Amino acid sequence: MKLPRDLSGADLVKALARVGYRVTRQTGSHIRLTADSPSQHHVTVPAHDSLKVGTLAGILSDVAAHLKIRRRAIPGTNTSTGRRAVSNQESRWH
Numbered sequence: 155m156k157l158p159r160d161l162s163g164a165d166l167v168k169a170l171a172r173v174g175y176r177v178t179r180q181t182g183s184h185i186r187l188t189a190d191s192p193s194q195h196h197v198t199v200p201a202h203d204s205l206k207v208g209t210l211a212g213i214l215s216d217v218a219a220h221l222k223i224r225r226r227a228i229p230g231t232n233t234s235t236g237r238r239a240v241s242n243q244e245s246r247w248h
Contacts, residue, residue: 169230
């Protein structure tokens with residue numbers, strides 16, 4: 155699964171809000187989010203223009219494990235490759 159290279163901290167905060175996280179505080183360039191269901195869970199998101207891939211992967215994995223879902227199921231993170239599949243017929247002609 156390919157992660158987006160241009161997702162900002164603010165975009166990630168918005169995406170996590172869709173799955174039940176809310177901003178509880180911000181200290182400097184880090185935003186602390188909390189989810190209360192199914193149990194209380196905290197995650198810290200850097201408020202940078204674009205998140206590093208490893209940072210994004212770690213945050214998404216942590217949230218997905220807490221929610222017991224796959225990373226790609228988190229709305230707004232667009233973790234698909236964005237490419238469409240090419241059929242054998244199309245690949246023969248191109």
